[in-house]
Amino acid sequence: MHDRVDLVKIYECLCDRTRLRLLNVLAQGPLCVCHFQEILREPQVKISKHLGYLRTRGLVAYERQGNWMVYELPAKPSRELRANLACLQDCARENPVFRRDLARLEKLTPKFAETSPCGCRPAAKTTAG
Amino acid sequence: MHDRVDLVKIYECLCDRTRLRLLNVLAQGPLCVCHFQEILREPQVKISKHLGYLRTRGLVAYERQGNWMVYELPAKPSRELRANLACLQDCARENPVFRRDLARLEKLTPKFAETSPCGCRPAAKTTAG
């Protein structure tokens, strides 16, 4: 089925600051690359590479929507992954960097709803009135 | 106080199989290097180096007892460390490698009590009758 992700692989994915930030933001819902760029304020290569890293190790799923690549957490994460993502969530709650990212996400969500036809944010359900 | 260990550092410590095994065993109580060697069945350099890695990053404490170096989990771990060690414990419960290590620990504990004067296992309280 969904490839077995063992513990060490999970921790390898978690031991980079950028990847932690990506996962933290992803916990709020699917998002596409350009939005990550805006939220983390990191260059495209960096975002894309780290998402690739997570992708090849099964920590994120992705789906193409036209030009956009929409990333999301796996639908059926392993027990280990679920536990560790929950733990990360817990730890991130008090961390200024993670909180800032989430604040930016919140702030940018309406803008994303307008500019991106990919519907990668739930709020993007506005039928472009 | 106890140096601030940030999340990434913790995950860097957790992303190696040997170090995970060390921490898993350590969760049962303090232990010295030679015992780790027997339990993990890995060469001395490997054990010592990985313990050093954990030590310099504040994930384990240690105390010299004669010739023996007794390692243990930090007395006052940070919130993040506590959360992640708990998560590791949870994940390790179903993992054959970790279980095997704990089984060996259990089995070897009486022997340790005889052979090591370092008292690094609680069971070593035998007053050498």
Add this chain to the structure above:
DNA sequence: GATTCATATTCCCGAATGGGAATATGCATG
């Protein structure tokens, strides 16, 4: 103070990592 035991450190190696510049891919639209 020489020896022994437990442990740590130093070299050396091949492999992986993270980062950025440049380039390639793939979809959409004119």
Add this chain to the structure above:
DNA sequence: CATGCATATTCCCATTCGGGAATATGAATC
């Protein structure tokens, strides 16, 4: 099919990593 946009990949580089052989340290004991 040329162009533009969003994203991925390829090189290249400096750094770190994990492993093992050999050596060093430091405490205990003779």
